[in-house]
Structure formats: C-alpha cells, structure tokens
Amino acid sequence: MLAYYLQLAIRSLRRNIALTALIVAAVGMGIGTSMTEFAVMRAMSGDPVPDKSSRLVMPQIDIWGPDSRQSRTGPAVELPDQLSYRDAMALMRAHKGLRQTAMYGLAPDVTPAQGRPFPAPGRATYADFFTMFEAPFRSGGPWSQADDARGANVVVLSAKLADKVFPHIDAVGKTITLDARSYRVVGVLAPWQVIPRIYDMSQSAMMQAEDLYLPFSTAIDRQMRHYGHNSCNSTPPPGWVGHLTSDCVWIQFWAELPSVGAIGNYRRYLLNYAAEQREAGRFHWAPLVQARTAREWIAFIKVVPDDVKLGTLIAFGFLIVCLINAVGLILARFSSRAGELGVRRALGASRWNIFCQCMTETALVGTLGALLGLGLTATGQAGERALEGADSPLAQMLYSLDVGMVLITVGVAVLATVCSGLYPTWRASLVQPALQLKTD
Amino acid sequence: MEILPILLALRRNKVGAVLIGLQIALTLAIVCNCLSIIQAYRAQMARPSGVDEANIFTMNSDWIAESDDLKADIAADLAALRSLPGVVDADATNGFPLAGLGGGTEISMKPDRQQSDVGTTEYFVDEHGLAAFGVKLIAGRGFTADEVSDLHRHDDDAAPSIVITQRLGRVLFPAGDALGRVIYLRSGTTPKRIVGVVERTQSPSAAFSWGQSAAENSVFVPHRYLNSHITYVIRAHPGALATAMAAGRDRLNALTRRRVMSNVSPFRQTRQHSYQSQHSLSVLLGVLCTLLLTVTACGIVGLVLYWVTQRRRQIGMRRALGARRADILRYFHLENLLIAGAGAVVGIALGLAGNTWLAAILALERMSAGYICFGAVIVLALSQAAVLWPALRAAAIPPAAAIRDL
Numbered sequence: 001m002l003a004y005y006l007q008l009a010i011r012s013l014r015r016n017i018a019l020t021a022l023i024v025a026a027v028g029m030g031i032g033t034s035m036t037e038f039a040v041m042r043a044m045s046g047d048p049v050p051d052k053s054s055r056l057v058m059p060q061i062d063i064w065g066p067d068s069r070q071s072r073t074g075p076a077v078e079l080p081d082q083l084s085y086r087d088a089m090a091l092m093r094a095h096k097g098l099r100q101t102a103m104y105g106l107a108p109d110v111t112p113a114q115g116r117p118f119p120a121p122g123r124a125t126y127a128d129f130f131t132m133f134e135a136p137f138r139s140g141g142p143w144s145q146a147d148d149a150r151g152a153n154v155v156v157l158s159a160k161l162a163d164k165v166f167p168h169i170d171a172v173g174k175t176i177t178l179d180a181r182s183y184r185v186v187g188v189l190a191p192w193q194v195i196p197r198i199y200d201m202s203q204s205a206m207m208q209a210e211d212l213y214l215p216f217s218t219a220i221d222r223q224m225r226h227y228g229h230n231s232c233n234s235t236p237p238p239g240w241v242g243h244l245t246s247d248c249v250w251i252q253f254w255a256e257l258p259s260v261g262a263i264g265n266y267r268r269y270l271l272n273y274a275a276e277q278r279e280a281g282r283f284h285w286a287p288l289v290q291a292r293t294a295r296e297w298i299a300f301i302k303v304v305p306d307d308v309k310l311g312t313l314i315a316f317g318f319l320i321v322c323l324i325n326a327v328g329l330i331l332a333r334f335s336s337r338a339g340e341l342g343v344r345r346a347l348g349a350s351r352w353n354i355f356c357q358c359m360t361e362t363a364l365v366g367t368l369g370a371l372l373g374l375g376l377t378a379t380g381q382a383g384e385r386a387l388e389g390a391d392s393p394l395a396q397m398l399y400s401l402d403v404g405m406v407l408i409t410v411g412v413a414v415l416a417t418v419c420s421g422l423y424p425t426w427r428a429s430l431v432q433p434a435l436q437l438k439t440d
Numbered sequence: 441m442e443i444l445p446i447l448l449a450l451r452r453n454k455v456g457a458v459l460i461g462l463q464i465a466l467t468l469a470i471v472c473n474c475l476s477i478i479q480a481y482r483a484q485m486a487r488p489s490g491v492d493e494a495n496i497f498t499m500n501s502d503w504i505a506e507s508d509d510l511k512a513d514i515a516a517d518l519a520a521l522r523s524l525p526g527v528v529d530a531d532a533t534n535g536f537p538l539a540g541l542g543g544g545t546e547i548s549m550k551p552d553r554q555q556s557d558v559g560t561t562e563y564f565v566d567e568h569g570l571a572a573f574g575v576k577l578i579a580g581r582g583f584t585a586d587e588v589s590d591l592h593r594h595d596d597d598a599a600p601s602i603v604i605t606q607r608l609g610r611v612l613f614p615a616g617d618a619l620g621r622v623i624y625l626r627s628g629t630t631p632k633r634i635v636g637v638v639e640r641t642q643s644p645s646a647a648f649s650w651g652q653s654a655a656e657n658s659v660f661v662p663h664r665y666l667n668s669h670i671t672y673v674i675r676a677h678p679g680a681l682a683t684a685m686a687a688g689r690d691r692l693n694a695l696t697r698r699r700v701m702s703n704v705s706p707f708r709q710t711r712q713h714s715y716q717s718q719h720s721l722s723v724l725l726g727v728l729c730t731l732l733l734t735v736t737a738c739g740i741v742g743l744v745l746y747w748v749t750q751r752r753r754q755i756g757m758r759r760a761l762g763a764r765r766a767d768i769l770r771y772f773h774l775e776n777l778l779i780a781g782a783g784a785v786v787g788i789a790l791g792l793a794g795n796t797w798l799a800a801i802l803a804l805e806r807m808s809a810g811y812i813c814f815g816a817v818i819v820l821a822l823s824q825a826a827v828l829w830p831a832l833r834a835a836a837i838p839p840a841a842a843i844r845d846l
Contacts, residue, residue: 022742029735033728109504109700117700119502180504225668235597235626306649306802307721310477313798314725317470318732321463325739328459332746387720423455 001353002360009361016333020365023329023417027369030322031413032376036384037308037315039377039405044304048194049134053294055257056132056198057097059270061087062288063247063277064233079290080231081202082249085220087273092126096269097255099128102216104251105200105228110212111177112165120161121227122178122212123200124219130156130187132256133199138162140172140187143215147186151217155183161211162188179224183214196303198294200252202229226250254294267291319416327420330365334358334428341428342436351429358425359418366417370410377401377409446775453750456743460776461783464819467736468787469794472815474725476795476807481718484647487655489537489711490605490640492574495528495676497685497706498536501692503668503699510666511590513696520691521672522568526680527688531572531673534564534665535644537658538707538714542644547612547659551629558611560657561643562625564591564665570603572673573641578606580619580636583662587635591663597628603636603660611657625661632661647714681706733818737826744772744830748837755834756841765835772831773824780823784816791815 013020047053060079083091088102103125111117129135130142143154155176162171162185171185192209200207214224223240228250236246257266267289274287292300334341341354349357378401450457501517503510514532521530535542547558563569570582582603589598602623609618622631641658645651672692676684689704705713712719748755755768795807 022738026735026739029731033731107502109502111504117504119700119702235628305717307717310798310802310804311721311724311728314470314474314728317466318728318735321466321470321732321739322735324459324463324466325735325742328456328739328743328746331455331459332743335746335750384720387723427455 001356005357005360006364008357009364012337012361013364016336019329019333020368023326023333023365024368024372026322026325026329027366027413027417028372028376030319030326031369031373031409031416032380034312034315034319035373035377035405035409035412036380037312038408039381039401040384041304041308041312042405042408043195044308045298046195047295047298048196048198049294052132052134052256053198053298054260055262056294057255057257057263057266057291058294058297059083059091059253059255059266060290060292061270061274062285063087063249063283065283065285079288080249082229082231083251083253084247084249085244085251086247088251088253090273091253091255094269094273096266098258099132100253100255101126101129101132102251102253103129103199104216104219104226105210106214106219106224107227108178108212108224109180110161110165111180120211121208122214123210124214124216124224126216128256129199129213129254132254133194135192136190138188138190139170140185143186148215148217151215151221153181153183153218154186154215156187156189156213157185158189158209158211159191178212178214179222181222196298196301198298199254200228201297201301201303202252220244263291263293323416323420326417327423330362330421331424331427334424338428338431339436341431342433345431346433346437354429354431355425358428359421362418362421362425363414366414366421367410369417370413373413374401374406374409377405442771442774443778446771446778450775450779453747456747457779460740460743460779460823461786463736463739464780464783464823465787465790467732468784468815468819469790470732471729471819472791472811473795473798473807474729475815476811477804478722478725479811480805481722485715485718487642487646488640489642489646489707490573490575490638490656491537491707492675493707493711495678495681496572496574497674497676497681497688498539498703498710499672499674499689499692499701500703501670501672501699501701510668511664514664514666514670516695517672517692518568520695521674521688524684524687524691526677526684528675528677529568529571530675530688531565531569532665532670533569533673534667534671535561536563536671536673536707536710537642537644538647538711539644539671540714544643544654545626547608548624548626549612551624551631558608558657559654560608560659561645561654563641563658563660564663565660566662566664569660569662570636570638572675574675575638575641577603577636578639580634582636583660588662588664591665597625597630599630599632599661599663601635601662602632603638604634605641605656605658606637606639607656608659609634609637625659636660647718733822736819737822740776740823740826741830744776744827745833748830748834751834752837752841755837756839756843759837760839760842768835768837769831772827772834776823776827777820780820784820787819788812788816 049056060081061083062079063084064080083102092100092102103123106122106124107119108122109117110120126148127142127145130137138159142156143152147154155178157171157176165171165176166174171188174185175182176185194209197207197209230248230250232246232248234247236242236248255266257263270289270291271287274289277283278287344354381400503513518530518532521527543562545560545562547560565572565583566588567583567585570577580603583601587599587601604618610616612618612623613621618634618637621634623634624631640656642655643651643658646655674684674688685704685706689701693701758768791807791812798804799806
C-alpha cells in the first residue's frame with residue numbers, strides 16, 4: 001500500500017507545484033533558522049568526554065572561611081573553584097585517584113627560527129592530563145612520569161603551533177624556544193577541540209585548547225608566570241615563593257576515579273585532608289569540601305551564554321509560526337482535492353486509507369522541507385561564521401553540520417510537518433463521497 | 441458597518457481565522473520582545489566609556505625573559521612614545537576600558553577590610569595618566585609626580601591619593617562630598633585621599649553581562665605599573681591616530697627586540713570587539729523579525745486567496761445583487777481587521793507573558809508599553825497590506841460567477 005500512496009503523493013505534488021513549493025518553503029525556512037541556532041547551542045552544551053565525565057572529579061576546599069562567601073562579588077561559586085599551590089601539591093602526593101593532574105594556564109613567548117617572537121597560550125600540567133581528557137596525538141606522545149618528577153625541559157605542541165613553527169616536518173624530537181629557554185618536543189597533538197573546555201572553566205568555557213603543554217614541575221621551577229584567573233583572600237607575601245605559599249587560588253585540579261562509586265571515598269579523603277589542615281592550625285572553621293564531577297560542573301556553570309539561548313528561543317518561535325502557516329497551506333491543498341478523495345471513498349477506500357494517503361503525502365512534503373531546511377541551515381551557519389568574523393577552529397566547530405545534527409534536522413522537519421498535517425488530514429478523511437460526487 | 445455578517449460568515453471558516461489570528465498573535469509577541477531587546481542592547485553599546493575614544497590607541501607589550509631593569513625599560517618606552525609627533529600623551533597601565541583584562545579590587549571605608557563595601561576596577565597610572573586616558577575631571581585634580589610610586593605587585597599599598605569616578609563617588613558618599621575624603625583599598629591600611637573625581641570611566645569588563653553592576657566603578661591609583669605584561673595607552677592629536685599608531689609600534693620595536701608587541705589597535709576596534717556578541721545578537725534578532733513578518737504576510741496572502749477561491753460564488757452573488765468593487769474590498773479588509781485585531785489582543789497578552797518569562801530566565805529588562813503598541817501597529821498594518829492583493833482579486837470577480845461555474 002505504501003508504494004501506491006507514494007505514487008499518488010508524487011503525482012499530486014506535481015500537479016500543484018506552486019502550493020507544494022509554498023509549503024516546502026514555509027517548513028524549510030522555519031527548520032533552517034531554528035536548526036542553525038540549535039546547532040550552536042548543542043555544540044556548546046555538549047559533553048566533551050561523555051564516557052568519563054561522571055568519573056572526573058574536581059575537588060574544592062574551603063580555605064577562606066565562611067566570611068569570604070558573603071563578600072564575594074561576581075559569578076557565585078560557593079567554594080573557590082581553584083586550589084592553592086599547597087593544597088594541589090598535597091593532593092598530588094596523596095595520589096588518591098586513578099589518575100590526576102594539577103595544572104595552570106601559561107602564556108610563554110615562542111621564538112621561532114625566523115620571524116618575530118609571539119605569545120602562545122599554554123598549560124602547565126602533568127602527564128596524566130592527556131589520558132584523562134582524551135587528547136589525541138598526531139605523533140609522539142606525552143612525557144613520562146619521570147619527566148614530571150624531575151622537571152624536564154619537554155613540551156607537547158598543538159597541531160596548529162607545530163605547523164607554524166615546524167612547517168612540513170614532524171616536530172617530535174625538535175627543539176623549540178619558549179621564554180628564551182629550549183624545550184624538546186615529545187609529542188604533537190592532532191587538532192583537538194574541547195567544547196566546553198571543562199578542564200578549566202575558571203574563565204570562559206568557550207576558550208580554545210592551548211597551543212603547548214609543559215610539565216607542571218618545570219613551569220614552577222622556571223617561575224613561569226600564571227596566565228588566568230587568580231583570586232586571593234588577603235595580601236599574599238611578595239615574590240614567586242610568596243605566591244606559592246599563599247592561600248591564593250590559581251591552580252585547577254582534576255582526578256579521574258576508577259568508578260562512579262569511588263566518589264564517596266574521594267570526598268571522605270578530602271574531608272579528612274581539610275580536617276588535618278584544621279588540626280595543624282591553618283584555619284579554625286569547620287572543614288568544608290566539595291567534589292563535583294565534570295558533568296555536574298557543566299550543568300552548574302551554565303556554559304551556554306544567554307544570547308545563544310535567546311536566539312534559539314526566538315528561532316523556535318519562528319518555527320512555530322512557519323508551521324502554523326504550513327497547516328493553513330496543507331488545509332488549502334486537501335480542500336481543493338476534495339473531489340478526488342471523494343471518488344476514492346466512493347470506490348471503497350476507508351477513512352483510514354484516506355488518512356494514510358494524506359499522511360504519506362505530508363511526510364513526503366516534510367522530507368522535501370527537511371532538505372531545504374538543511375540547505376538553509378548550512379547557509380545560516382555560513383552567515384554566522386561571517387558575522388562572528390572568525391575562522392578560528394572554535395567557529396568551525398560551533399558553526400558546522402555533523403551527522404548527528406543532520407539527522408536531528410531531518411527528523412524534526414518530518415515530525416513537524418506531519419504534526420501540522422494532522423488536522424488537515426483528519427478533515428480530509430471526513431470527506432463525504434456523495435456530496436463531492438454531486439456538486440462537482 | 442457589516443461586522444455581524446462578517447462574524448457570522450467566519451463561523452463557517454473557523455479554522456482559517458484561528459490560523460491567521462494565531463500567526464498574528466505569535467508574530468506580535470516575538471516582534472515586540474525582539475525590538476525591546478535590540479533597543480536595550482543598542483543602548484548598552486552606545487554608553488560612552490569616558491575616555492577620548494576617537495584619538496586613543498592601545499598596545500600590549502610582553503617582555504620575553506625577565507627584564508633586568510623593567511622600570512628603566514618602561515620609562516624608555518614612555519619617553520619614546522611621548523616624544524612622537526602627533527602624540528598628546530602616553531602612559532603604561534594594567535588595563536583599559538572595554539579591553540577585557542584588568543585588575544579588580546574592593547573599596548572599604550575603614551582600614552583592614554573590616555567592612556568591605558564596593559567592588560571596583562583599578563587603573564595604575566602615573567602623573568600623565570589622566571591626560572593619556574583623556575578622561576574629564578569634574579572636581580579636584582590629577583596626580584602630581586611626587587605622589588606616584590613604583591608598583592611591583594598588585595597589592596602594594598603605598599599610594600597616598602586616589603582619583604575616582606563620579607558614579608563611585610555617589611555610591612560611597614551619597615551626600616556628594618567625595619572630594620577630600622579617605623578610602624581604603626582591599627585589606628590595606630594606608631588611607632587614600634580622594635584628590636579628584638572624573639566624570640566617567642568604564643571598567644574593562646563593562647561589556648560582559650557579569651560586569652554590569654560595577655561597569656562604571658573605577659579608580660585611578662598613582663603607581664608606576666612595573667610588570668612584564670603591560671598595556672600602553674597613547675592619545676594622539678585629532679587626525680593623527682593612524683600615523684601615531686604606526687610610528688609608536690615601530691619605535692618600540694626598534695628600542696628592543698626582547699619583547700612581543702600585540703593587540704595594537706585603536707579604541708574603536710577594542711570597543712567593537714568588546715561588544716561583538718551584543719552586535720551579533722542584534723543582527724540575528726533583526727533578521728529573524730524580518731523573516732517572521734515576511735512569513736506571516738505571505739501566510740495571510742495565501743490563506744485569504746484560498747478563501748477567495750472558496751467563496752467565489754458568494755462574492756459573485758453579492759456583486760450581482762448590487763455590491764460595488766469597493767464594498768467587496770472593504771469587506772475583506774474589515775474581516776482581516778477583526779481577525780488580526782483579535783490576534784493582536786492575544787499577542788499582547790502572549791508578549792507580556794513571554795517578556796516576563798524571558799526577564800526571569802535570561803535576566804533581561806522588562807519591555808515598556810511603547811514597544812507593544814508599536815509592535816501591534818506594525819503587525820496590523822502589515823496584515824492589512826497583505827490582504828490588499830487577495831481583496832483586489834476578489835473585487836475583480838464578475839457578477840456572473842454567481843450562476844456560472846468557473
């Protein structure tokens with residue numbers, strides 16, 4: 001039966017091309033705009049490491065006391081969202097997770113063989129970082145634990161930086177000058193976009209992944225300036241050493257636990273650690289800790305900016321108006337074919353048959369609308385790229401179609417058209433054969 | 441007036457009328473909300489930053505390795521910049537309005553942060569600072585050379601004096617007597633006397649949503665900012681901006697190669713970059729509204745055309761009974777006015793409800809009644825214009841259509 005309905009549908013589409021085109025246009029435009037916005041929101045609110053995000057834990061410790069939480073201004077986080085150097089080192093030594101890393105952002109200056117030096121965003125981290133956040137390598141690999149321990153002069157580059165400084169050759173094994181010192185390249189990452197950048201959301205979650213990664217101990221030894229968010233509750237002692245011993249928080253810390261059930265144990269360990277610090281006289285308030293998983297953090301931080309949410313809402317409002325339009329147009333279509341449907345009924349088709357026939361036709365129109373919608377979505381995304389003015393990898397990631405998005409677009413388009421066609425189809429199936437045969 | 445017959449006739453065509461009314465309602469709700477949001481963003485983007493926007497450019501300088509004598513390097517840079525032709529003044533500082541990065545601190549009325557009051561941005565400048573920024577002093581004076589001391593870290597507390605913005609003055613001292621009073625920064629103990637008040641200076645984060653509450657809270661602290669990452673602010677004579685920018689960058693690069701210059705941009709560009717997302721959203725909403733109005737208009741045209749073909753016989757009958765073309769035209773316009781009017785009423789209610797919801801979840805401002813009225817007028821006018829062509833087609837139906845099937 002389906003094949004017959006399809007035949008009928010195609011024939012009737014061809015007969016009244018203008019009306020069909022209008023319906024397809026209405027659906028296509030609505031789908032195009034709403035999916036353009038939705039794609040951005042989906043890219044921004046995704047989970048970059050879905051298989052681990054409920055096992056990656058970020059510890060937070062209350063080292064500033066209850067007073068600090070009243071006078072904080074800015075985005076509200078109850079406990080400091082970073083750790084101080086002391087606490088980060090203590091947690092690293094305790095090694096309570098399967099893997100863990102302390103890290104902080106850098107911006108060293110790269111001096112290439114030719115040309116002027118330029119700053120490049122970087123990160124000081126431990127070797128476990130690459131496994132924990134599933135960083136893909138193009139060549140080479142991360143440094144070893146021994147390199148971490150002795151503060152070796154090694155570095156991992158991003159694909160972009162490696163291509164810029166060592167064009168057309170494999171950078172592994174070569175030497176690069178950072179902040180007037182030499183470092184040996186041990187690995188080059190494949191192009192890697194982590195959106196949102198869950199391992200460091202202290203600033204904006206939409207920032208790109210870095211261009212170079214150094215061992216944490218190396219960066220600390222070299223006193224490499226921290227580039228990121230630094231919060232202090234009181235005046236720290238002067239100098240680099242003062243900065244390390246102070247209670248300023250500037251270090252991000254992540255632990256990967258073997259299973260979701262191990263989070264309870266980790267929290268208990270943190271609480272014990274805070275209690276120990278209290279016993280040692282570091283502070284005098286009740287120990288308070290938090291251990292949020294990456295997934296919880298993404299939800300808490302509200303990564304998607306308000307203007308994206310607003311754009312998506314308005315675009316879906318536009319979709320609804322387009323669908324209402326489509327309802328009217330489909331109604332007009334079926335009404336003008338009352339005679340033909342009446343003949344079919346007179347020949348013995350049941351109401352259900354008529355319903356199915358009209359539904360098939362609507363679904364076909366919906367598919368055409370989906371195709372137009374896909375084309376318009378691609379155009380809309382090109383427009384957004386032009387508007388944002390960036391051909392950065394971030395813009396490429398946010399404003400491009402992937403397989404999932406295509407499937408969602410087609411699915412939504414067909415579903416939406418079928419829903420708008422429900423009432424007109426029902427009306428069409430009520431056609432009285434006798435009446436139609438007489439008046440025509 | 442034939443309102444009652446129109447309504448009775450509509451009873452036979454409820455669905456179509458509901459469809460048009462619903463489209464009008466949704467369009468009105470969305471359009472007036474969008475207009476209000478666009479207007480709010482444009483107002484936000486139009487706020488003056490307080491500095492001499494047309495004539496200022498900024499540059500960032502990063503020393504590659506730790507410099508032996510940062511103070512001498514920076515002094516040499518500033519001397520070179522100030523001696524350029526076309527430059528009014530120049531200074532080295534830690535941040536600039538709308539530039540995104542900068543230092544924040546809190547102001548207290550008592551020492552040792554016993555009572556932390558207001559969050560603010562601090563700009564470290566020397567005695568040339570206010571002239572370089574181009575801010576307007578409305579009371580008091582700028583800094584003198586002997587008030588300026590070196591700053592090696594963000595929390596040296598030695599400065600004896602401070603210049604604040606007018607808004608900050610009003611927040612701290614509502615009676616209006618800020619000049620001459622004493623405040624404390626962070627948890628410091630050195631009192632800082634307010635020696636000057638400037639009209640307005642925005643903070644670096646004034647364009648971000650979380651920076652709105654403190655957008656105009658700024659203080660100038662007399663310190664020479666000695667940091668290997670530093671922002672140079674240069675104010676040029678009117679018309680000399682481009683040449684001064686090129687000359688400044690070249691001169692600083694010539695002085696030493698041990699640094700990286702970046703972000704050499706006129707303030708106009710900084711401002712544009714800072715408000716990029718507001719601008720994008722305004723454009724997006726504008727495009728969506730235009731599309732929405734177009735689609736609604738086309739929908740009305742299509743549906744009414746369809747009605748005309750449906751009611752061909754009735755219209756022909758009316759013409760045969762003596763109606764003129766103008767009567768048919770008026771009939772359709774009136775019918776559309778009734779439907780669109782009902783839709784507009786629902787739309788106003790939807791628009792207000794939507795606005796309340798948006799204000800709650802997205803922290804937007806409430807819409808004023810003006811936008812609703814303006815939106816309603818636009819939508820009603822649009823629907824009347826849209827129905828014109830189908831109505832003309834209807835009026836062209838000959839009276840003979842009543843008896844002939846065409």
